[in-house]
Amino acid sequence: MITGSIVALVTPMVPDTLAVDNEALKRLIDWHIGNGTDAIVAVGTTGESATLEVEEHLAVIKTCVEQAAGRIPIIAGTGANSTSEAIELTRGAQQAGADACLLVTPYYNKPTQRGLILHFQAIAEAVPVPQILYNVPGRTACDMLAETVCELARVENIIGIKEATGDIGRAEAIIAGCDDSFAVYSGDDATAVELMLSGGKGNISVTANVAPAKMHELCVAAIAGDADKARALNKALALVHDKLFVEANPIPVKWALAEMGLIAHDAIRLPLTPLSASWHGELRGALSDCGVL
Numbered sequence: 001m002i003t004g005s006i007v008a009l010v011t012p013m014v015p016d017t018l019a020v021d022n023e024a025l026k027r028l029i030d031w032h033i034g035n036g037t038d039a040i041v042a043v044g045t046t047g048e049s050a051t052l053e054v055e056e057h058l059a060v061i062k063t064c065v066e067q068a069a070g071r072i073p074i075i076a077g078t079g080a081n082s083t084s085e086a087i088e089l090t091r092g093a094q095q096a097g098a099d100a101c102l103l104v105t106p107y108y109n110k111p112t113q114r115g116l117i118l119h120f121q122a123i124a125e126a127v128p129v130p131q132i133l134y135n136v137p138g139r140t141a142c143d144m145l146a147e148t149v150c151e152l153a154r155v156e157n158i159i160g161i162k163e164a165t166g167d168i169g170r171a172e173a174i175i176a177g178c179d180d181s182f183a184v185y186s187g188d189d190a191t192a193v194e195l196m197l198s199g200g201k202g203n204i205s206v207t208a209n210v211a212p213a214k215m216h217e218l219c220v221a222a223i224a225g226d227a228d229k230a231r232a233l234n235k236a237l238a239l240v241h242d243k244l245f246v247e248a249n250p251i252p253v254k255w256a257l258a259e260m261g262l263i264a265h266d267a268i269r270l271p272l273t274p275l276s277a278s279w280h281g282e283l284r285g286a287l288s289d290c291g292v293l
Contacts, residue, residue, distance in 0.1 A: 001201060005036070005038050006185065008046035010028070010046055010250050011052065012263040013269070020056060029068055033068065038073075039075060045250070046206055047250075049077050057092075058092040058093065061098055062096040062097070065097040076090075079102065083119050100129065101127075105133075105137075106119060111142060120133060131157055132162060135149070136187060149161055171198060172198050175200070197227055201223065202223070214237060237290055243283045244256065252279065254267075254274075259283075
């Protein structure tokens with residue numbers, strides 16, 4: 001089971017051309033491994049999966065797998081609102097050597113709960129790689145209910161869920177309704193500690209992009225049930241959690257990484273645009289206050 005601090009990694013891009021900056025990507029992977037990150041999600045929402053072409057998408061996954069070289073697991077974002085496209089991406093990620101795949105609920109087309117079950121079953125049957133469901137209704141307009149998750153948890157290679165509603169009661173219902181081998185991960189930095197204290201196995205985190213060592217320590221404490229330590233660590237990061245979402249993710253976190261000197265530029269693909277100057281001071285202050293800048 002993959003546990004701990006799982007960074008939802010940005011995809012660095014070259015200014016002007018907006019091509020993937022592979023050298024910067026490799027440096028980020030090494031930096032995360034050196035700072036205690038437990039696993040990496042490549043080309044998820046934070047990695048701009050929505051605007052990478054299929055070939056680019058799979059190339060980023062392959063680069064992550066090769067650079068990590070087995071040191072930590074690589075989870076590939078391969079979800080889509082077309083079942084056939086999700087199968088294509090998941091198969092490509094398996095061939096690239098990903099340890100698992102993260103599959104968001106189909107967005108925009110609003111499937112029923114039965115449609116969600118059939119969608120994820122089809123992907124699991126088509127590609128024998130460990131698969132993690134991803135529920136983020138604030139982005140997808142599609143909410144996968146706890147009972148739906150528990151039914152899908154019976155599928156052998158569906159091994160967990162990234163639950164990003166921020167609803168701890170929802171997470172607790174999934175944990176109670178599924179076998180212990182099924183992992184529930186937080187997808188919401190602000191509530192991740194409480195989810196892990198309730199039995200969650202880790203946090204798929206945006207904040208870990210800028211504070212990997214602190215997020216690793218927080219996850220270790222929370223998973224071990226050390227509530228006082230975990231909550232104290234979270235309090236120190238709370239302002240960063242907040243300011244990394246002043247505009248749509250990954251706009252702020254790309255700016256933050258450029259400000260920290262970890263990527264050369266906050267280049268980002270349309271329709272997203274670089275962070276508005278009006279937010280620079282607040283985000284810089286949050287990074288400074290938590291000791292990462």
